[in-house]
Amino acid sequence: MDKVYHKEAFDRASEKYRIAVLTAGINEFSELGLEKANINVIAKKAGVSVGLLYKYFDTKEDYFFTCVEEAMRTLEDIIEGVVNSNDKILVRAEKLIRAIQATSGADSKYVKLYNEITKVSEIEGAAELAKKVEGISATTYNEFILAAQKNGDIRSDCDCAMFAFFFDTLLMTLQFSYTCDYYRERLKLFCGEDIFDNDERMVSELLKFLEAAFTFEHADVKKFGK
C-alpha cells in the first residue's frame, strides 16, 4: 500500500553509497528545494555518477521523496524519542517545544525538508506525503488527547480531532519558525529579534496558551476549583 519511491537497485546498494546518496540529497534538497537543486551537482557531492543515481531512482522527484522519507524518519526519532513517555499533555508539550528549539541547530536540514514537502502541489503526491508525514502525529495526538479527556485531564467539551489539529498546527509552525527563512522573519516581526535568544519566553507563553485552551471549560459546564 505504502508507495516506494526507489528502485530495487537502491535496496541492494552498499551502506557507503546509500548513506552518501541520502546525505547529499538531504543537504541539497533541504537547502535549495526540489526545483532548484541540481542532480548533477548532487551526484558530484555524493561522490557517485549521475548514471548510478538513475539506477537507484526513476526520476528526480522519486529521489527527492526518498530523501524526504529518510529525513522524516530521523525527525520523528529526534522528536518522539523525547515524548514517548506517558506524561500528561502539558509535560509532553513542554518536551516537544524544547525538542523543537534544540533541532533548530544542526538538525535544521530535516525541518527544512519537512517544510519543502509543504510545497508539493499535486494532489496525489500531496495526499501520499501528508499521510506518511502527518499520519503519525495525527493519530498519536488524537488518541492521546482522547485518552486525556477520558482521564479528566483536559476539558470534556472539546472535539478531540480538532484540538489535535490546533495543537499540531502550533507545533509545526513553531518548528518552521525556528528554522525556515520566511517563518523566522515572521516570528521576529511578532516578537522581536531577541526571541531566538530567549527560549524560556516561548516555552512559558506557549504552555500558558495551551494549558488554558485545553483545560478551561466554559462556566456553564462547570469545572471550578480544579
Add this chain to the structure above:
Amino acid sequence: MDKVYHKEAFDRASEKYRIAVLTAGINEFSELGLEKANINVIAKKAGVSVGLLYKYFDTKEDYFFTCVEEAMRTLEDIIEGVVNSNDKILVRAEKLIRAIQATSGADSKYVKLYNEITKVSEIEGAAELAKKVEGISATTYNEFILAAQKNGDIRSDCDCAMFAFFFDTLLMTLQFSYTCDYYRERLKLFCGEDIFDNDERMVSELLKFLEAAFTFEHADVKKFGK
C-alpha cells in the same frame, strides 16, 4: 524605504495592460509557483509579448514579487474589510474564520500566492516580504490584544506579542488548510474528509480553543513540566 519591484514603464502602462499582466501573473504563479511558471506562457496568456514584460520588470522574480504584492493587497481588503470594527476579540476571530472559509473558493489564488512566498528562502527577500505581508497583521493583532488586555477582556498574565503570534499562526494555517494541496490533505487526516462540508464545526471548535486560551487565567503562577 519600501522596495519597488517594477520598472517605471509599468507605472506608465495602460490600465488594460497593467491588469492583464497582473492577472495572468497571479494566475500562473499561484498555480505553479515561481520556479515552474513559464514567462513565455504567461506573456501569451496576458496577451502581451515577452519583450514588454521585460520592459516592465527586470527579472522573473521582480514580476513574481509584484504579483505577490497585488495579491496581498487584495487579500487584505477581503479579510480586513470584514474585521474593521471594534468588536471584541472573539467576535473578530469568528468573522476572520468565516472570511477565511469564504476565500477558499474563487479567491483561492490569492491565498495560494500567499503560501508561495512562504517558500522564498533567501534571507533578504524573505525579510522584505515578511515585513510587507505579515507586518500589518503583526502590529494590528499586537495592538488589539494589548488593548483588550487593558480593557480586561482577556487575561492579564500573557505576553501580548506571543499571543498575537499564536493567534496569527492558527489563522494563517487555517487559510492554507482550506486552500493549498498539502495543508488540505493534512487537515483531512486530522479531521476527516467531511471537514470541508462542515464549516460550523471549525468555527465553533476554534473559537472554543481561542476563547479559553485568551481568557483563562491560572490560579497561581505555577510552572509546568519539571
Add this chain to the structure above:
DNA sequence: TTAGTTATAGTGAGCAATCGCTCACGGAAT
C-alpha cells in the same frame, strides 16, 4: 504644413545556458 528628431510602446524570433536523463561502455562477481 512638412520634415526631422527623440522617446517610448510593443513585438517575437532566437540565443545561450541550464539540466534532467540516457546509453554505450568497462569492470567485477558469480
Add this chain to the structure above:
DNA sequence: ATTCCGTGAGCGATTGCTCACTATAACTAA
C-alpha cells in the same frame, strides 16, 4: 556467459532573457 555495478560525456528539451525591429506620438524648426 550472464548479471549487475558504476561511469560520465553529451543529447534534447526547456526557458529566461535579449535585441533589432516597427509603430506611434510629441515636439521642434523652417
